[in-house]
Ligand SMILES: [Fe+2]
């Protein structure tokens with residue numbers, strides 16, 4: 742652990758959560774309801790999205806020279822892999838097929854490779870904000886105790902991820918001239934809005950089951966991005982070493 746690293750508390754945060762199992766009533770059989778296939782397809786897509794090896798962000802974190810940050814990133818990637826494992830369990834519970842590839846996942850991967858740490862974090866945060874809305878809505882789409890328990894648990898983790906990446910982004914943005922920072926934030930918010938539109942269309946059947954329109958889904962994600970952008974542009978309010986609740 743690097744003594745002077747501002748990420749010491751974040752590393753503790755991830756270490757404390759490591760290996761926590763998902764407390765869900767797996768022995769309860771899935772009740773057959775309308776929309777099971779739609780849930781299965783939607784879960785398979787998110788399973789794929791959560792199952793990356795984090796190679797790029799791990800390399801970028803290692804390149805910062807802050808071994809504490811690099812270690813925290815390793816544990817963050819581990820949590821995302823755990824989400825993928827829980828989604829696999831859910832997808833199998835809903836009798837869905839595993840997806841090998843999906844165009845939206847490829848698009849995220851391509852974008853992530855366009856730039857350095859700042860851009861990588863922006864793309865990760867886009868996925869995290871969409872996850873917050875998605876895992877909040879998903880339990881409304883199908884009454885199942887295992888689905889509900891998994892979504893509640895994943896949501897807790899994702900809130901931590903947003904706060905963790907927000908701290909890094911605030912620090913990165915604080916080093917930019919104000920006009921460049923404003924342009925970057927506006928570009929990122931446009932990217933979030935466009936991505937939310939695509940995801941809402943892709944998961945429209947699940948949203949319909951949950952009683953949420955695509956417009957409402959997109960608005961919810963955009964509002965999270967607006968609140969997060971405000972927090973990111975106020976770096977003084979968010980210290981790197983401060984393990985705070987996410988503001989979105
Ligand atoms: Fe996740």
Ligand SMILES: [Fe+2]
Pocket residue numbers: 821869872898899902
């Ligand atoms: Fe996450």
